[in-house]
Amino acid sequence: MAECGFLAKEKINTLIEALAKKFQVFVPVLEGEVVLFRGFESGKSLCLSRPANLPPKGIIFPASDVLFRFNFQKDPEDPKKVSVELKENRDFPLTIIFGCRPCDAQGFTIYDRVYLTPETVDPYYRERREKTTIITLACNAPFPGCFCTSVGRGPATTEGSDLLMTELEKGYLFVPITEKGKEIIKAAEFEDGSPYQEEAKKVQENAAALVRKPFEHLEKLPQKLLSLFENTQFWEKEAAKCISCGACTYLCPTCYCFNITDEQVGNTGERIRSWDSCMFFHFTLEASGHNPRPNKYHRLRNRVNHKFSYYPQKYNGVIACCGCGRCIRYCPMSVDISEIVAHAQGA
Amino acid sequence: MSMVNNPYLPELATVVKIIEETPNIKSFQVVLNDPEKMQRFSFQPGQVGQLSVFGVGESTFVINSPPTRKEYLQFSVMRAGEVTSALHELTEGDPIGVRAPLGNWFPYEQMKGKNILFIGGGIGLAPLRTLILFMLDHRDDYGDITIIYGARTPNDLCYKYDLKDWEERSDVNLILTVDAEFPGWDKRVGLVPNVLKEVAPSPENTVAITCGPPIMIKFTLQALSALKFNDEQIITTLEKRMKCGIGICGRCNIGTMYVCKDGPVFSLSQLKSLPPEL
Amino acid sequence: MSIERLREAVKKILPEVDVVIGYRQGFDPLHATPYFISQPEQVDQLIWNPLCVQNLCSYLPFLKGKVGVIVKGCDSRTIVQYMQEKLIEREKIKVIGVPCLQVISVKKVMAKIDYQVAEEVAFEGENVIVKTPKETKTIPLAEVMPRKCLTCQLATPLQYDILAGEAIQANKPAEAFEEIKEFEQLSLEERRRYWEREFDRCIRCYACRNACPMCICQDRCVAESRDPHWTSQRANLTEKFMFHMIHSVHLAGRCVGCGECERVCPMDIPVAKIKKKISMDLKELFDYQAGINPDDLPPMYTFKVEEAKIKEHEL
Numbered sequence: 001m002a003e004c005g006f007l008a009k010e011k012i013n014t015l016i017e018a019l020a021k022k023f024q025v026f027v028p029v030l031e032g033e034v035v036l037f038r039g040f041e042s043g044k045s046l047c048l049s050r051p052a053n054l055p056p057k058g059i060i061f062p063a064s065d066v067l068f069r070f071n072f073q074k075d076p077e078d079p080k081k082v083s084v085e086l087k088e089n090r091d092f093p094l095t096i097i098f099g100c101r102p103c104d105a106q107g108f109t110i111y112d113r114v115y116l117t118p119e120t121v122d123p124y125y126r127e128r129r130e131k132t133t134i135i136t137l138a139c140n141a142p143f144p145g146c147f148c149t150s151v152g153r154g155p156a157t158t159e160g161s162d163l164l165m166t167e168l169e170k171g172y173l174f175v176p177i178t179e180k181g182k183e184i185i186k187a188a189e190f191e192d193g194s195p196y197q198e199e200a201k202k203v204q205e206n207a208a209a210l211v212r213k214p215f216e217h218l219e220k221l222p223q224k225l226l227s228l229f230e231n232t233q234f235w236e237k238e239a240a241k242c243i244s245c246g247a248c249t250y251l252c253p254t255c256y257c258f259n260i261t262d263e264q265v266g267n268t269g270e271r272i273r274s275w276d277s278c279m280f281f282h283f284t285l286e287a288s289g290h291n292p293r294p295n296k297y298h299r300l301r302n303r304v305n306h307k308f309s310y311y312p313q314k315y316n317g318v319i320a321c322c323g324c325g326r327c328i329r330y331c332p333m334s335v336d337i338s339e340i341v342a343h344a345q346g347a
Numbered sequence: 348m349s350m351v352n353n354p355y356l357p358e359l360a361t362v363v364k365i366i367e368e369t370p371n372i373k374s375f376q377v378v379l380n381d382p383e384k385m386q387r388f389s390f391q392p393g394q395v396g397q398l399s400v401f402g403v404g405e406s407t408f409v410i411n412s413p414p415t416r417k418e419y420l421q422f423s424v425m426r427a428g429e430v431t432s433a434l435h436e437l438t439e440g441d442p443i444g445v446r447a448p449l450g451n452w453f454p455y456e457q458m459k460g461k462n463i464l465f466i467g468g469g470i471g472l473a474p475l476r477t478l479i480l481f482m483l484d485h486r487d488d489y490g491d492i493t494i495i496y497g498a499r500t501p502n503d504l505c506y507k508y509d510l511k512d513w514e515e516r517s518d519v520n521l522i523l524t525v526d527a528e529f530p531g532w533d534k535r536v537g538l539v540p541n542v543l544k545e546v547a548p549s550p551e552n553t554v555a556i557t558c559g560p561p562i563m564i565k566f567t568l569q570a571l572s573a574l575k576f577n578d579e580q581i582i583t584t585l586e587k588r589m590k591c592g593i594g595i596c597g598r599c600n601i602g603t604m605y606v607c608k609d610g611p612v613f614s615l616s617q618l619k620s621l622p623p624e625l
Numbered sequence: 626m627s628i629e630r631l632r633e634a635v636k637k638i639l640p641e642v643d644v645v646i647g648y649r650q651g652f653d654p655l656h657a658t659p660y661f662i663s664q665p666e667q668v669d670q671l672i673w674n675p676l677c678v679q680n681l682c683s684y685l686p687f688l689k690g691k692v693g694v695i696v697k698g699c700d701s702r703t704i705v706q707y708m709q710e711k712l713i714e715r716e717k718i719k720v721i722g723v724p725c726l727q728v729i730s731v732k733k734v735m736a737k738i739d740y741q742v743a744e745e746v747a748f749e750g751e752n753v754i755v756k757t758p759k760e761t762k763t764i765p766l767a768e769v770m771p772r773k774c775l776t777c778q779l780a781t782p783l784q785y786d787i788l789a790g791e792a793i794q795a796n797k798p799a800e801a802f803e804e805i806k807e808f809e810q811l812s813l814e815e816r817r818r819y820w821e822r823e824f825d826r827c828i829r830c831y832a833c834r835n836a837c838p839m840c841i842c843q844d845r846c847v848a849e850s851r852d853p854h855w856t857s858q859r860a861n862l863t864e865k866f867m868f869h870m871i872h873s874v875h876l877a878g879r880c881v882g883c884g885e886c887e888r889v890c891p892m893d894i895p896v897a898k899i900k901k902k903i904s905m906d907l908k909e910l911f912d913y914q915a916g917i918n919p920d921d922l923p924p925m926y927t928f929k930v931e932e933a934k935i936k937e938h939e940l
Contacts (some may be wrong), residue, residue, distance in 0.1 A: 033736055034826060034893045050740045053891055054828060063828065063860035067355050070401040072442075084359055084401055084442045120593045123353050141758060144653055144735075144742050210758070226602075229622045241659040243683065244843065245835035247891050250828050257597035260355075260590045263857045264402030271355075271401075274858035275828075276596070281844035283598055286588050287406075287428030290561065292601075292624050302600075305622075310603045332836045332889035333679055334651035334658035404851075429851050 004197065005190025008171040016040055016098060018188050023096040023133070026059055028052045037097065048099050048167075051143055051324065055104040055253040056097045060128045061111065063250075064274040065089075067124065067260070072267040090124060095132040096184075103148050103324035105134045105160035107253025110311070110320050114256060124273070133180040136161040137172075138204055142211040145325025147338050149211045151218070153323055156204040166200040173200045211323075214338035215345055218308070218319060225309040225344055229301070234347055238304075238340045239297035241333040246277035248327035248335070254307070254320050257283075278303055304340055354593050357399045357444030358384060362437055363419055368505045369498075371426045372470055373435055376412070376419040377443055389448075390414050392455060392478040393584060393612045396447025397592045398422055398434065406430040407589045407607065410447060411473045413480035420445065423473040423505065449592045451612050453478050453582065458554045462490035466567050468539045468559025469498050472505050474584045474611075475558055479513075486518055493548055497524035497539040501532050522546060540566035543574075550576040558584050561625065568615065578616035585611045585625070601625070627790075631673050631695070631723060634789040636665060638693045638719045645693035645721075646684060648677040655731055655743035655755065659684070674748055675729040675766065680883045683838040686712045693719040695789075697728070698779025702881035702916030703838040705783055709921055710879070712841060722785025724793045729753060730771040732893065737764055772897070773884035776800040783917065802905040808898070820866070826892040827865040833886035833896050834872055839879045847871060873899045878907050878923040881916035910934050 007015060019025050025040040030047040037056040038044075066089040075081040097105075108129065115122040116129075139146075139155035148154055158164055163181035165172045173196045176182040228234055249255040259276035263269055276283060279299050285291045293299045311320035321337070328336045364376040375398070379385040390410055397405045406428075412421035426435045437443065455478065463482065467475045475494075482489050494513060498504045504523070513521045524535040524542045535542060540563065555576055557567050564583060571581055587599035587606040594608030602621040604610060618625075635645050644663045649670045651658035657676045662668060673695075681694050682703035696704060704720060707713040734743075734755060741757035748754075752763050780795040781788070808816070834840050834848075848856050848868040856867045873896075880900040887897035907913055911924040911934070931937075 031822075031826065032893055033732065036826065036892070053893075054826075064858055072401070081440060082442055084444070086356060086359070088353060088356060114595055120354050120595070121352065122355075122595060124355075142742060143740060144655070226622065237661070240661040241684075243832075243835040245830055245832040245889075247830040247832040247889070250830045251891055256595075258590070258595075259858060260405065260596070261851070261858050262402050262404050263859070269402045272858055273355075274860065276598070277830075278597060280831075280849070282849060284588050286586070287431065292587070298624075302624075305602075306597075306600075310600065313603050328652050330832075330891035332832050332885070334656045336652045336658075339652065 003185075004176065004193035005174040005185050005188075006171055006193040006196050007174065007190055012046065012172070015188050016046075017042060019096055019098075019184070022187075023094045025096045025098055026056060027098045028100070037100070040098070046099060048137055051101045051104070051139075051326075053326075053330070054251060055107065055324070055326070056100045057104070057107060057253055059095065059097055060108060060132055061125065061256065061258075064272055065124060067271045067273050069268065069270050070264075074267075090127050092128045092131050095128070096135060097132060098135045099137045099165070100134065101139055101324065102136045102155065102157040102159075102161060102164070103146075103153065103322040104253045105136045106153055106157055106322045107160065107324075108134070109160040110254040110318075110322075111256050113315050113318075133162045133184060134160065135163040135165060135174075135181075135184065138164060138166045138200075138207070140167055140203055140207050142207070143325065143329075145328035145336075146323060147212055147214055147325060148323035149208055150213050150215055150338065151319045151321050151323040154204075155207040155211065166203055168196055168199050168203065173197065175200075214336075215342040217345075218312075219317065221341065221345065222309040222312045222317075224347075225305050228344055228347055229305070231347070232297070234343075235297040235301045238335075238343065239295075239300040242279075242296050242300055242335050243332055244279050244281065244296045244299065245332065246275075246279055247330050247332065248337075249277040249279055249303070250275055251326040251330055253322050253324055253326075278306070300335075300340075304337060304344070307337075308341055308344075354446070355591070357397070357405075357446045360420075360443050360445045362439055362441050362443050365437070365439055368423060368507070369503045372423055372503075372505055373426075374411075374421055374423045374506075375434065375437070375443070376421050377445060378419050379445065386417075388417070388420070391448070391452030392481040393450075393452035393474060394448035395450045395592075395607075395611060396420070396422065396445055397449065397589070398424075398430075399444025399446070400430055400433040400437070401442070401444060403433040404430045405444070405446070405590075405592075406434070407449070407586075407592060409474040409477065409584070409611075411477045413477050413484060415481060415484040420447070423470060425470045446592060450607055450610060453556065453584075453612055455481065459488045460490065460552075462548075462551075462553040463492045464548050464553055464555040465492070465494040465496070466539060466543055466555060466557040466559075466571075467494070467496045468563040469503060470505060471557075471559030471563070472496055473558075475556060476506055476509065478556065479519075480509075483516075483519070490552065491520065492518065493520040493522070493546075495522045495524070495539060495543055495546060497526065497537075497542065499526045500529050501525055538566070539563055540570045543567060543570045547574060550574060550580060554580055554582060556582045578619060579614060581615040583613060583615065583618070585613060587611075628671070628673050631721070631789040632668050632671055634721045634787045635662060635668050635671060635693065635695075638721065638787065639663075639665060639668070641691065642693040642719050643690040644688070645695070645719075646681045647671045647695045648673065648679070648681075653743050654746040655734060673723060675725075675727060675753070676731065676746070678728045678731065678771075678888060680836075680838055680885050682707070683836065683885070685718060686841050691717050691719070693721060695721045695723060696782050696785070697723055697725040698777060698782045698795075699773060699881075699883050701779065701782035701784045703883060704916075705919050706839060706879060706881050706916040706923075708784075708919040709916075709923060710926075715919075719787075720782070720785045722782035722788045724781050724788070724790045726780055726793070726796065727766060727770050727774040727777070729766065729769050730888070732888075733769040733771075734764065737769065738762055771884055771888065772804070773882060784919075802901065805898070805902050805905050808902075821862055823894045824862060824865045824869060827869070827894055828892060829860070829865060829868060830891065832889040832891060836885040836889040837872075837876070838883060838885070839876055839881065840872070869896065869899065873903055876900055877903045878911070878913060878925040879915055880904055 115125040307320040366374040408422040594605040599606040649660035745756040
């Protein structure tokens with residue numbers, strides 16, 4: 001049994017059809033000019049030519065998710081007495097995310113350190129994470145805004161991936177990274193991939209060399225950013241053009257902040273977890289009216305610091321940014337986080 | 348699916364008693380519906396809990412009954428927003444959700460043998476109360492206990508029943524004050540930080556623990572510094588908008604610390620090492 | 626209009642204001658980005674070309690002090706609408722108008738260059754030339770014009786204190802809402818299916834809302850508030866629809882057609898279409914177009930007992 005597998009390009013759909021018998025499979029598809037992840041439908045073609053607009057984070061960390069349902073029950077013996085029943089909501093089928101980019105998958109490792117700690121485990125996240133196999137597609141070239149090599153990753157990074165595909169001339173080389181990846185190789189029909197390993201290595205190295213490098217040497221950055229915290233002028237300048245929407249955070253594979261709200265109709269309701277953004281005014285707004293981050297420059301400073309200072313300080317220098325460039329590509333005003341970091345280094 | 352080990356799932360509880368402390372502050376005594384869980388429930392003074400009004404939401408409050416008194420858990424709520432207003436509408440016997448204990452606690456072990464100076468304003472007495480009662484239950488472990496507590500008017504003083512008790516005790520020095528003259532009030536008048544300066548307690552072998560509105564904290568810290576208390580000797584407990592309460596949702600952080608998980612109790616020296624984002 | 630003339634104009638007003646908002650190159654040659662100029666040395670980085678798409682006026686209601694701003698014709702409608710709604714003090718703003726016949730839809734260019742990295746961009750005559758690692762592509766500007774430019778009548782801005790260039794005539798047919806009228810030929814069911822398909826992609830990032838110059842209560846938006854509680858945080862079609870309906874209706878009679886909402890949507894949802902439909906209805910009902918005459922009052926601000934074109938129900 002070969003360690004790695006090769007599949008001709010024409011056979012990809014057959015592979016997915018086979019996988020779809022046991023898993024729910026999410027694939028990138030083209031809708032208009034937008035690439036996003038949808039449930040695989042037989043006959044529909046995949047779009048593997050560029051990264052999705054929206055990363056597949058919503059499959060493991062849904063945009064909105066019911067944590068539990070509650071139900072008020074009145075006691076017929078005593079009308080004033082009300083009790084509550086809670087029902088958790090956790091079922092998730094075996095899932096495959098197929099064809100996301102390595103940066104998209106790497107984002108989940110950022111979540112793992114926060115959601116799966118020794119003291120506290122987020123059971124909803126764990127359920128989905130454990131049941132999902134991620135098959136990534138290495139990039140042959142960078143896309144506008146990308147800078148993955150500057151944050152310690154690259155177009156073929158294996159962090160967070162179970163199975164890495166590399167696009168070659170005649171087909172794809174599949175290299176398993178984890179046990180889950182090995183299961184996929186065993187489960188489906190692949191040719192022996194070993195003759196293609198050299199070609200794949202060249203493709204990956206070429207791609208990495210093309211990625212732009214807006215900054216380097218991030219070891220001192222966490223402390224540098226802390227030293228800039230009270231430099232109001234610096235942050236006001238960087239944040240001047242930001243319009244405080246949530247596009248950067250919602251499209252970011254490593255952003256994991258959420259809100260919890262209750263919704264009720266009649267006697268039943270749900271407690272919902274939903275995406276939230278530290279860039280919104282209300283994020284830290286307290287009931288008294290006090291807001292620790294009332295200005296957009298406070299919030300931008302917090303976002304940059306979280307990714308490049310606070311998270312690395314807590315987790316052994318790991319930067320909470322995968323360098324996918326989406327925040328730059330889709331920012332309405334082209335705020336460039338890589339430029340802000342470069343400015344901070346030079347400040 | 349197993350219902351255990353889900354940190355987002357509240358324990359079902361019932362409100363057994365509601366005390367109207369002031370016109371906008373109520374204390375809720377709650378008992379977990381599962382008697383075994385209530386029996387086994389343990390927490391440290393300073394830890395907080397999230398109270399759920401199902402259909403409205405959750406909010407964080409310090410558990411201000413002491414860990415040594417286990418018949419109920421008490422939370423004091425000032426009416427300010429959506430959840431606190433809904434809590435104020437509850438009546439005795441109503442269901443409530445509790446996610447507790449969360450966060451860290453007052454480092455009372457390190458305070459043994461020391462003099463304790465409590466400085467509280469308004470509802471800021473709530474987290475201090477749990478520690479005061481805890482210490483009074485272990486009175487011999489601690490030196491002098493001084494409590495400086497003030498509010499805008501006498502009606503805004505919380506825990507009037509405790510204050511009466513503490514005033515009468517000989518092993519506690521209680522100094523009460525209100526911000527301005529008030530008919531019927533014959534005790535001290537003055538803002539808490541000013542009263543602190545007047546009383547001028549010695550920093551010698553003393554720990555100062557303070558909680559109250561941000562403006563009071565600001566001037567209290569200044570006064571303590573003028574009295575030569577160093578940053579290690581000063582402890583406070585913070586408030587932030589919270590949602591998950593377990594250090595995941597990303598909103599209550601000050602730098603690398605989450606107020607819900609790494610706090611809410613912080614020493615001043617810890618706070619000074621964090622970015623100034625209160 | 627030369628870039629020199631624009632830079633001169635900025636240098637001229639800089640001493641009179643705290644900041645001048647213009648454009649400089651963004652993260653790659655295909656993207657311009659707003660540039661806040663407070664020092665004369667910064668003026669050399671100022672650029673002007675069809676990639677300068679952002680509506681810089683959106684910053685004005687939130688800035689204190691005296692501000693200079695570079696505006697195209699479409700942007701100038703924002704200034705006029707702000708004057709109608711008293712959202713700015715016109716005397717505190719120094720407007721540098723720039724004549725413009727079209728900008729570029731970067732999304733359309735990206736589609737034409739296969740989403741490759743743009744290494745170089747040049748403008749020659751009626752074309753934009755983009756060099757990527759795969760090819761050098763010459764694209765006629767007319768093919769990458771955003772929808773709003775197709776019917777633009779404001780080649781010269783309506784409001785300016787300095788005009789950096791010669792006033793020019795518009796060369797496009799006037800807006801006749803053909804796109805909307807064509808769309809309304811579809812059955813209700815077909816229209817519903819269209820919008821369900823489009824809004825399904827919405828991620829409620831609020832880029833459209835925050836980029837909108839007329840949406841100034843962004844920090845306290847009713848689409849996110851719990852009091853009043855009109856929407857939930859559920860990520861389903863109903864809630865997405867509701868947000869977009871609230872947003873569009875709140876813009877009735879106020880939308881200046883700058884197209885920013887649609888430009889900034891990361892999921893390519895044609896959100897401007899709804900606002901255009903409402904603008905069309907308002908033109909018919911009240912003979913009103915937002916952002917044209919500073920002395921106008923938006924129709925949603927006024928109440929007349931008898932409206933010329935609204936037939937009241939007869940008792």
